[in-house]
Every structure is written in structure tokens, then in C-alpha cells.
Amino acid sequence: MPLFDRSYKPGAPTQQAADIDSLVCANSTCRKCHHKGMRYEPWNRQDSYVAIAVCPSCGYREEF
Numbered sequence: 045m046p047l048f049d050r051s052y053k054p055g056a057p058t059q060q061a062a063d064i065d066s067l068v069c070a071n072s073t074c075r076k077c078h079h080k081g082m083r084y085e086p087w088n089r090q091d092s093y094v095a096i097a098v099c100p101s102c103g104y105r106e107e108f
Contacts, residue, residue: 047087047094050089051089052087052088052089052092052094053087053088053089054085054086054087055086055087055088056086056088056093056095057088057093061086061093061095062084062086065084065086065095065108066084068084068095068097068108069081069082069083069084069095069097070082070084072097074099074101074102074104075104075106076099076102076104077099077101077102077104079099079100079101079102081100082097082098082099082100082106083097083098083099083100084096084097084098085097085098085105094107095107095108096108
């Protein structure tokens, strides 16, 4: 089920989380195509936070 359908909204819960996790993504390498630099996609709701690294080259997605 997509995150949006589970009441998640786009965005990080805090600016600190966004700063740290976007840096992690920027320095990550795609496990599928080995592209350097993943796009940060944050989702949150009141009780939960999900950060997803998305490869801009092949579209591979990894939650962390």
C-alpha cells in the first residue's frame, strides 16, 4: 500500500532529519545500477517517519 494511502504526507518531521538524511542519500550509491547520488524522499505522519533513497538513473528505491 502506498505511503500516501497510509496517511503519510511528504516531508521530514524536522529540519535536522531532512539535513542528515538528504546528505546520506547524496552520498549513497544505488545497489542496482551503481549510480552515485540518490534523491531523498521523506514521508511522515504523526507517529512515524520514512526516508526513501531513490536512484535518479534507474528508479530503484530503498527505505532507510
